[in-house]
Amino acid sequence: MHEKGLLIVLSGPSGVGKGTVRKEIFSQPDTKFEYSISMTTRSPREGEVNGVDYFFKTREEFEQLIEQGKLLEYAEFVGNYYGTPVDYVRETLNKGRDVFLEIEVQGARQVREKFPDGLFIFLMPPSLTELKNRIVTRGTETEDIINNRLNVAKEEIEMMHLYDYVVENDQIDLACERINAIVVAEHCRRERVEPKYLKMLEVK
Numbered sequence: 001m002h003e004k005g006l007l008i009v010l011s012g013p014s015g016v017g018k019g020t021v022r023k024e025i026f027s028q029p030d031t032k033f034e035y036s037i038s039m040t041t042r043s044p045r046e047g048e049v050n051g052v053d054y055f056f057k058t059r060e061e062f063e064q065l066i067e068q069g070k071l072l073e074y075a076e077f078v079g080n081y082y083g084t085p086v087d088y089v090r091e092t093l094n095k096g097r098d099v100f101l102e103i104e105v106q107g108a109r110q111v112r113e114k115f116p117d118g119l120f121i122f123l124m125p126p127s128l129t130e131l132k133n134r135i136v137t138r139g140t141e142t143e144d145i146i147n148n149r150l151n152v153a154k155e156e157i158e159m160m161h162l163y164d165y166v167v168e169n170d171q172i173d174l175a176c177e178r179i180n181a182i183v184v185a186e187h188c189r190r191e192r193v194e195p196k197y198l199k200m201l202e203v204k
Ligand SMILES: Nc1ncnc2c1ncn2[C@@H]1O[C@H](COP(=O)(O)OP(=O)(O)OP(=O)(O)O)[C@@H](O)[C@H]1O
Pocket: 012, 013, 014, 015, 016, 017, 018, 019, 020, 021, 134, 135, 137, 138, 169, 170, 171, 172
């Protein structure tokens, strides 16, 4: 029987770079986490692939998933539903694998209630000006939606105290290194590896 894996939750305001950082972490060959692909009612952006970026659903399909208890958490974010498939998360954790969720703040709060031992990381932009610059430069949303997302962003940033760690995404590679280091440190702390090393000091 494997030990249960660690549930890692990455949140942060829209445009901070969660997706970019997550993709960079998962492009590294030594990454051992499993990414949980979310469900959403949002329309695919150019280049997004069903079953890779998201499982794209109609509102009716999504509401059925809610009724059937198939979601670990879900939230309505700027007009669309987003949610995490519960079976995938539980099965993967039970195999002893770490699962990585990239979700917004309301969903992260629900996960915290169900998985108080999860590892909750909040990604911060260097400034609000830079946040706006990133979401505008991405060019995937209309001006109205960008403004809505930026308004929600301020409320989300106020919630950062609910997280175990706050990581600044000033540079993508540094943000990835910080997140990887946090996960390694949390594994050591939780598995209490130090007794193994302290044994080296025991006098024979
Ligand atoms: N460290 C960084 N420095 C400069 N630009 C960045 C950095 N990280 C991400 N970006 C850019 O910022 C934009 C937003 O990034 P991304 O889509 O990953 O954000 P997100 O947090 O996943 O947003 P959303 O929550 O809206 O999905 C992208 O154009 C990305 O290339």
